[in-house]
Amino acid sequence: MTHDHDLVLRPTDAQRAAALAPPPGRTGGDLVVETLRGLGATTVFGLPGQHALSLFDAVGRSDLRLIGLRTENNAGFAADAYGRMTGEAVPLLLSTGPGALMALPALAEAAAASAPVLAIASQVPVAGLGGGRRGHLHELRDQSASFRDVVKSVHTARTPSQIPSAIAEAWESALTAPHGPVWVEIPEDVLRAETMIPQVTAVDAGPHELAPRPELTALAAHWLERASRPVIIAGGGVIRSDAAGKLRQLAERLSAPVVTTFGAKGAFPWTHPLSLQSWLEDRHMTDFLEDADVLLVVGSGLGELSSNYHTFFPGGRVVQIEADLGKLESNHAALGIHADARLALQALLETVGERRDPEAPERVRLLLAEIETRLSAQDVALERGLLTSIRAALPARSPSFWDMTILSYWAWSAFDAKHPNTMHSAQGAGGLGYAFPAALGACVAEPDTPVLAVSGDGGAMYSIADLATAKQYDLDVTWLIVDDGGYGILREYMADSFEGRTTATELTRPDFAALAESFGVPAVRxxxxxxxxxxKKSLATPGPTVLVLPTTLKMFAPTHLA
Known part of the structure; x- marks a missing residue:
């Protein structure tokens, strides 16, 4: 009997010829590059270090496009954004020890946001593995242990022959739902060693599909079509699985209002009659969600920000669709469906009957009116006006990236992202300095589209070196820096909590416009x-631009004012 997979294993004539006559001078670094090209990679991010030089040399001799940033963490943020924008696994090339560890915050953000980053790092030579025995520069006792609790999976290659399989396994892991960053580690001498291993000509590393169990979707459909007040919470998994269209179909079939988490901005049309928008930090919204008799949570673990800081307690049945098994029912008991959001929504669409509720849009309108009444009673016209101005200037399809700053906190709730996968922030892991390098990654992914980054002056200082990157590659990014002279949101938290004291939150900062111009980047106050x-003018002008907005903002009050 002949099986189909037997046919796949037979080399073609071209593959056989390449195997018998590999070009001379190839190294372990070339095996990495050949494997990446075989998997479909076209672009890599990173910066070299002593142990990784052979890898970078191989990249330089290949047709891979290398985007070099000025710090490993910023390279990780750029790779994260490239992965989010394209849905592809994106290689991040790192060196050993300090260079590798510098990327940890970016990989933590990629893990929280399910971005498929393929981190490939060098290691000390094989003889020095085990820690402290040889005294190699950059040596760690167990480098991969530093990443094991952050990334989705860890893969190692200790000989050249192991390189293609290790990278292929990592690639498959990164792209299997839930998407996420992975770690590959290769010693310096393995990367440098000449090899007679044939050229890598065929690599099979397709992601596994995570389909829902049919008895679970059948029960969920039964509950939803018979519910009196169904509501849907759409999380970032809807974006990552490209399921926004199916979400809308299901909501309309059920007449179910939809609120999007901050990681799912744009997953549901902002002005749709069933759109609750994203006001998850308002107590009116929390009360509305608690009143649902069936709550469908798609692609969200209902973590801190999505549950109004764990003050949300569902009053009815909960159905939770989540690809990350660790997040399934981790905060609330539910009918847990371990599945990719797109596949689970499709299963529900194939099962659930139509539920008509002409009153649902009115309930949505009344809720949004209550939130508007609360906002109108507060002195927040400046903050709301800034978001209005940004939305009016930003093209509907242009992606925007937001750092951990007060205007971004506003945008989580109040900004209309217009389309799926166009608004991104660091709210997953919450690290500073995300917005600008991430925007650079998006510029590489979509070179014909202007990209916006929004930072505070504190967060901007984390990323300032990569103005050189924006200039070097002539990336079409506009960087809006809101300059309030400090870590604004932390200053506000401290003042509220510690009798007005604002320790370590007031900052001396540069003249951002003059600093940008010293990099050759135009700047406007x-x-x-x-x-x-x-x-609007900046976004329409090719190349990088900086806008500096000196102002002090404040947050809205999400509950009744005292």
Whole structure:
């Protein structure tokens, strides 16, 4: 009997010829490059270090496009964004020890946001593995242990022959739901060693599909079509699985209002009659969700930000669709469906009957009116006006990236992202410095689309070196820096909690406009009144631009004012 997989294993004539006559001078680094090209990679991010030089030399001799940033963490943020924008696994090339460890915050963000980053790091030579025995520069006792609790999986290659399989396994892991960062580690001497191993000509590393169990979707459909007040919470898994269209079909079939988490901005049309938008930090919204008799949670673990800081307690049945088994029913008991969001929503669409509820849009309208009444009673016209100006200037399909700053906290709740996968922030892991390098990664992914980054002055200082990267590659990014002279949101938290004391949150900062111009990047000092026009002009001008907005913002009150 002949099986189909037997046919796949037979080499073609071209593969046989390549195996018998490999070009001379190839190294372990070339095996890495050949495997990546065989898997479909076209672009890599990173910066070299002593132990990784052979890998970078191989990249330089290949047709891979290398985007070099100025710190490993920023390279990781850029790779994260490239992965989010393209849905592809994206290689991040790192060196040993300090260079590798510098990427930890970025990989933590990629893990929280399910971004498929393929981190490939060098190691000390094989003889020095085990820690402290040989005294190699950059040596760690167990380098991969530093990453094991952050990334989705860890893979090692200790000989050249192991390189293709290790990278292929990592690639498959990164792209199997839930997507996420993975770690590959290869010693320096393995990367440098000349090899007679044939050229890598065929690599099979397709992701596994994570389909729902049919008895679970049948029960969920039964509950939903018979519910009196069904509501849907759409999380970032809807974006990662490209399921926004199926989400809308299901919501309309069920007449179910939809609220999107901050990681799912744009997954449901902002002005749709069933759209609850993203006001998850408002107590009116929390009360509305608690009143649902069936709550469908898709692609969210209902973590801190999605549960109004764990003050949300569902009053009815909960159905949770989640690809990350660790997040399934981790915060609330539910009918847990371990599945990719797209496949689970499709299963529900094939099962659930139509449920008509002409009153649902009115309930949505009344809720949003209550939130608007609360906002109108607060002195937040400046903050709301800035978001209006940004939305008016930013093209509907342009991606935006937001750092951990007060204007971003506003945007989580109040900004209309217009389309799926166009608004991204660091709210997964919450590290500073995400927005600008991530925006650079998006510029590489979509070179014909202007990209916006929004930072505070504190977060901007984490990323300032990569103005050189933006200039070097002539990336079409506009960087809006809201300059309030400190870590604004932390200053606000401290003042509220510690009798007005704001320890370590006031900052001396540079003249950002002059600093940008020293990199050869045009810069404009703007005002709330001129922001819209300045931003519109900047986004329409090719290449990098910096806008500096000196102003102090405050957050909205999500509950009744005392």
């Amino acid at each position: 703007t005002t709330p009144e001129s922001l819209r026009e300045n931003l």
